[in-house]
Amino acid sequence: MHEQINISGIAAPLLIDNLDTDQIMPKQFLRTITKEGLDQGVLFDLRFDPDGRPRPGFVLNRAEYKNANILIGGANFGCGSSREHAVWGLQQLGIEAVIAPSYGEIFFSNALNNRLLLIVLESDKIGMLLQDLAGDKHLSIDLEKMELRSVSQVFSFSLGARHRKMIVEGLDMVGATLQLLPQIEAFEEKHFAACAWAKVLPAVGDGKDVCSL
Incomplete structure (x- = not known):
């Protein structure tokens, strides 16, 4: 079993409060009976104009965030409906972790149960982190020490023991249940x-x- 103790990469700021799951995964992308292709729908109306052309000003369309695998979000990230497709789509897009002051309750459970790491970090600390990331956009998440590390900042975070075990050991809910x-x-x-x-x-x-x- 492959353990994942660290997540590191480029962190992109998506500072939209109350970003709901309808925006993360619009309804027209829910017609599939499989999980395939959901990355195409993630944040569709923010990423693309009505003609389907990428919006150059949107953060994930900018060259410096092309390979971002960590999002820094606003308060109440993932509120709204309970669609699990929002989590699957973010993962297919390459997102491994989200850092925000707070989350929609159902999205929080859906994400962690599917091994998408969600970290709660106070708004003032996020502000400090963003100042650091304005220069060097790389961020490291240490799941052993439970720390976030940018070029000059280190912040501690907490995560429930069950969810930490699932993410570190690569377990979904079925896998975690089978261990019992x-x-x-x-x-x-x-x-x-x-x-x-x-x-x-x-x-x-x-x-x-x-x-x-």
């Missing part, structure tokens, strides 16, 4: 020993499962 399989099976065995009436038993003849109730 022995405990799950032990609970199941104990539960059905005490409540045998609740166990699903094979039906006679048709091969289907029926409850013994």
Whole structure:
């Protein structure tokens, strides 16, 4: 299993308060039945004009942020609807982490459960970080020491133990759950020993499962 202790790269400022998931992933890109191609829809109306041409002034269209893999966002980043496509699209675009003062609650859970690192950092510290990044745009995130490092600034951050483990070990929710399989099976065995009436038993003849109730 490959561990990811550090995320480093170019940090792009996307300082829009209340940037909602409808803006991050517009509705017309939700028609697919797979996750493929969602990077094309990320921030579409901000990245492109009505004729589909890139807006030269938008931060991610600027040459110095072409390969940005870290976003520095405004307050309440990812508010709005619960579309998980917003997270998948950001990841497909190459975004590995977002730093903001606060997040929409559902987006926060969706992101961390899909291994998109979200860091909460106070507004004044973000201001200091942006001053540093105005020169050297490279930022390093140390998940072992729980620190952000720019050219001259170091900031500590916190992250729940479960989500840190998932990101470091490359686990999604299914993978994290499967690590608990022995405990799950032990609970199941104990539960059905005490409540045998609740166990699903094979039906006679048709091969289907029926409850013994």
